[in-house]
Amino acid sequence: MKINRKKILIYWPLFSLFLLAGCNGSTALKKEVRVKNTLDFNRISETVSIPMTKLKDLTAKYSPKDLLVQDPSTGNYLVRQLVDENQDGQPDELLFQVSIKANEAKTYQIIGRENGSEEQPHSKYTTFSRFVPERIDDYAWENDKVAFRTFGPKAQQLTEEHKPGGTLTSGIDLWFKRVKYPIIDEWYAGAVDSVDYYNVDRGEGCDAYHVGSSRGVGGIGVWQDDSLHVSKNFVSYKTIARGPIRTVFELTYAPWSEYRIHETKRISLDLGSNFSKFVVSLKPEKPVPNITIGISMHERKGDIKLEPKEGWFRQWEKGADSFVGEGVVVNPARVDSAFTHISPTPDQSQIMVVTQPKDSVLTYYAGFAWKKSGQVNSVEDWDAMLQKQAERIQHPLKVTIQ
CATH class of the missing domain: 2.60.40.1180 (Golgi alpha-mannosidase II)
Incomplete structure (x- = not known):
């Protein structure tokens, strides 16, 4: 049998293209x-x-x-x-x-x-964050479960000049939401005409958390001489990402404390999570002890639990006609100690988690769950959520690309 090699060489590339198209469209x-x-x-x-x-x-x-x-x-x-x-x-x-x-x-x-x-499919829900100049200079962020905010330099200036409307804190404030869709723009728009707009629950939730000069949930400081030394408000921001899965932004702070700490927080929040991720870069001008994460204890009536070996710390307290759990999760290898500090000074009774940053970077998660949102029904549910978050940090999904 005589084989026509010329025809095979001609037809083979065409046949290969046909196979590729047939297999992969x-x-x-x-x-x-x-x-x-x-x-x-x-x-x-x-x-x-x-x-x-x-x-x-x-x-x-x-x-x-x-x-x-x-x-x-x-x-x-x-x-x-x-x-x-x-x-x-x-x-x-x-x-x-x-x-x-x-x-x-x-x-x-x-x-x-x-x-x-x-x-590309479209998501029904999303993450979101932005600078809010219409409310002095907040920075706010949210997903389908939780919302947070913190405060900028104009709010600090108003306080220091003894003018109304200011807030002097680098603490992290909570907004109790109980809907999956975004509420930040709507609540701030309502507050333009009515200052107390988002303090009233109209079915979506409300701002019922008091941060004051405390650390709120996840603010940091330096624990020294039985006092927590903290930064003032952020001085600049950078929005990095907003999308259906993750929002990311950075906040920078003026050098603070006697150690002249240059601080940058990169904060991210994923869809479906109750916890913001904080990656805090700390560049002090001299060695600094006891970088500490705080959780405000408000009236000191909450149920406190500290689990340093597991890497989570929490409070369960009354909040907005219901109960709210607040917590911090951190790699236990980075935890030095944890304790509650009781102070007669307003906003200074707090859970303190003293840490050891790695290469001047501290990574941790801070968040909450409001019972009225339906995400938790009891303190036991909140403990279980914190424990699972701690295990996720220790055992991330194994991803192999082939």
């Missing part, structure tokens, strides 16, 4: 991402972060905005978010969320597709 490239939960409880709506450096073969052909994330078990595309961490105009990571059972492993696909941006 309009998709030319894809990567598999294997995600494993090593814990013995289900992890719901947890964020997976893929560095864009791991997707270079995809981005060499497709724009990052045309990358899709697919769950092969359902065939559905997942909501994803690109984040430009260093603000250079190019995304640094791709985020998507997974719900994965105890000790389960699942595989997802990142697909490059022409005009993939047109096929």
Whole structure:
């Protein structure tokens, strides 16, 4: 039998193209991402972060905005978010969320597709943060479960000049929300005409938390000579990301304490989480002891629990016609000690978590759950949420890119 090698050489490239098209449709490239939960409880709506450096073969052909994330078990595309961490105009990571059972492993696909941006699914809920000049100069952030705010230099100036409306604190304030959709813009808009607008619960929640000069939930200081020395309000901000999965921003502070600490907080909040993540960079001009995270004890009537070996610390107290749990979660390897400090000075009775930052950086999580939101029904529920958050920190999802 005589074989026509010339025809084979001609037809083989065409046949290969046919196979590629038949297998992948309009998709030319894809990567598999294997995600494993090593814990013995289900992890719901947890964020997976893929560095864009791991997707270079995809981005060499497709724009990052045309990358899709697919769950092969359902065939559905997942909501994803690109984040430009260093603000250079190019995304640094791709985020998507997974719900994965105890000790389960699942595989997802990142697909490059022409005009993939047109096929991206849209999220019903989102994260959000912004500077709020219409309320002096707050910075506020939220997701589908919780909302927070802190205060800027104009609020500090008003206080120091003994003028009304000011707030002097670097503490973290809480907004009790009980709806999944964003409320920050609506509540601030209402407060333009009525100062007490967001102090009244109209079915969405309210601002019923008092931060004052305390640390609120997650503010820091230096514990020294039986006193907590703290910074004043933030002096500048930078919004880095807002999207369906994560909001990220930075706050900077004027040098504070006798140690002249130059502080930058990078704060992020993921959809579905009750906890903001704080990555605090501390550059003192001389060695500084006892960097301490605080939780305000208000009237000192709350139920307190300190678990330094597990890495979580909490209070359960009355709040807004219900109960609220406030807490801090930190790697126990970074915890030096924890105690309650009772003071006759207003706003200075607090839970103190004394820490050991690593390479001048302290990472921790601070958050809350309001019973009226339906997220917890008891202090036992709040303890369980804190314990799971601590275990997530110690045992992050195992992500393998193939």
